[in-house]
Amino acid sequence: MKKIIMHIDVNNAFLSWSACDMLKHGYKIDIRNINSIIGGDEKQRSGIVLAKSENAKKFGIKTAETIYSAKKKCNNLQVFLPDFRVYSHYSNAMYKILCDYSDKIERFSIDECFLDYTYSQKLFGTADECAKKISNRIYTELGFTVNVGIGDNKLLAKMASDLEKPNKICTIYKNEIKDKMWILPIEELFMTGRKSVPKLHNLNIFTIGDLANFDLKILKKTFGKMGMQMYEYANGIDDSDVDNSRQEYKGIGNSITTNVDILNKSIAYNILLSISELVGKRLRAENKYTNVINVQLKSADFVTQSHQRKLLNSTNITKEIYNVAKELFDEFWNGQPIRSFGIRLDELQDDKDGQISFLADERLKEKSNKLDKVIDNTRNKYGNNIIKRAVFLDNVIPNMLNKEK
Ligand SMILES: [Mg+2]
Structure with missing residues (x-):
């Protein structure tokens, strides 16, 4: 088929x-319609633009430039902090809708999925009709727009979804490659690295069509293995399967809702430590390391704030997670009563990159690592309450642990 x-x-x-x-939480303005960006902490000059509104784009603001320079371009620019708990919630909600239309879905990134529609046509009609249904459902049920690209393989579907934006459904079937894809500049071919572009230009390759019709031998000579792949992509060839093994957007989060509002800093620290232990344990159980730590606080009047930090080196050690969480907390807690604390670990990876870490003393670090393992093993055997770190004994830790879904 x-x-x-x-x-x-x-x-x-x-x-x-x-x-x-x-x-959803009662904010009166849709920040998509004003001069706004999502970005890191604007007090730090190093904070960068992660996303920008259409309005902000008109001022020449670019993704990854510093917030400092973005603000110089547009003086009433509103800056909002990213919230990865929210993002993973919407990512999961979209995935759930997609699951109604196929059992073969690949989560390619937090905001992109491939869906194998081959065997769903009998149930839901043509791909075009179904794409409209999907796009409408996502908009009415979740409130945001998507692009849907349709093609005979993943590459063509991906290229099609980039043709026009936003809120569009486009196709690139094999017989449309020449008209829709070959006319595009070579920079737009999937997986073509920025470094390759000048080399391609040197070979007089400026469009995807130029590449598709170029001498394969020369491409292989210039780019090695990548040359073959670039040539195949330019010709719309891609046999890779939709890989549905990644069903969950991977990120680990836990939160604690307290039964009394917390006003005391040292109790807050202890709560953060207990959450650090929970997320650290889950992280180690999956043999992963985290690169981003996010702390979220909900005040007694239900205002949620979060702060995050990208780590210089990945970690899976409770103490390191806790230290960063504590620093983040100090940065943004304004003394308001808190009713809920959360920590989220994002950008998980398999291997430790093995560089210097927050704990300068590597031996101390090894010790922390061993301690974490002993605690994990004992807890696995006897349950989560068996070991309490000494700091907890002085304080009553409020109840209710919520494992984030
Ligand atoms: Mg996107």
């Missing part, structure tokens, strides 16, 4: 998702 693949891509994901979440 002839394969049909869809690529679903959220339009301006971080900004859209923040906007949806804020509207």
